[in-house]
Amino acid sequence: PPHSAQEAAGPRKVPVPRSAPAPRRPRHGKIAQRIVPYELRPLALRDELVELGDLFRAYQQRTEPDLAYLADLHTRKARAFATWAEITGDGCLRRDARRAEQAADAARLQHQQRTGQTPDGGRAAVARLLTGHVLWEHARTVLAHVADHAPLPGPQARLLTLVLTLRTAHTGSGNLVGQDVTALGLSEPEALVEQLTGCGWLVLPGTVGELLASRPENATPVTVPCLTPRQDAAGPFTFGRKTRPKLSGWAQKVISDKKLRKAKATAGARLLALTLATQCGSDGRIGPHGQGAGAGFAASRSAVAPGELQPLVDQLVAADWLAEAALDDTHLTGRLSERVLPLSCPLA
Known part of the structure; x- marks a missing residue:
């Protein structure tokens, strides 16, 4: 008899039962050079450790810190x-x-110092003219640049160079009036400006006399060629055009402080005032952790020899800028007076 179609097709194959998939193991985790064990329980703890490891590694890739x-x-x-x-x-x-608790405390303290907050999260009583660590670092950068690149020796030339640098920092050009120079208390302002133009550091459209006679309604455009950005290289500063006047205004506030002017503080003393304002803690104590600033550093930033530093310190004490001051062969310690804390730029 003829075979059926099913018989012709042969015996029917029985499908092989699928095996149950193996349970997935938790993904590998690592934190602080430690492997997080797969078998660690409770799972919530294991998940937290793995996530923290990922977050710390991601934080290390950031270009800007977030201390909080x-x-x-x-x-x-x-x-x-x-x-x-x-x-x-x-x-x-x-x-x-x-150690993690200590690291948390240290990061939180740095954040408070940089943002001007108190430990309880409130705002500090000090309302600083420059707000935030970014501006404070820019102020330190400008002072360091002027100290390293001043074209002429001496504190008077350094002070004038600083003022001109802050007026022209963003583009290499800016406006100046006679009062900007004469208010610095320089012994021979015209001669100093002529020296700066003579060495090519400063370029004026007219004469030095015209600059010193200029007023706000007819300000003199000035140029500092070494601060002019070139196509093949950026300028020495990274801050923008909105930051420059803030820094210039801050420096002007320090330099023209009423008590410094009344005490007829020298250019060196005013440079030291600027230096100490940027080398203090949030409480005004001089130096990192209040341990003081190097005497050699303070002298060099004031454009004087180490042996000439004490008279500058005395001038700042007399002008109620500095208190509890003590100077030895290695360090200058003390604190800024309460009245000038708004002009300070605390160290991190």
């Missing part, structure tokens, strides 16, 4: 490591937890 965020990361790490230590009894984890 970093402090929060360290706080979370301290809690997670403390729990991990309790579960495992690992003393090394406990020490890592304590």
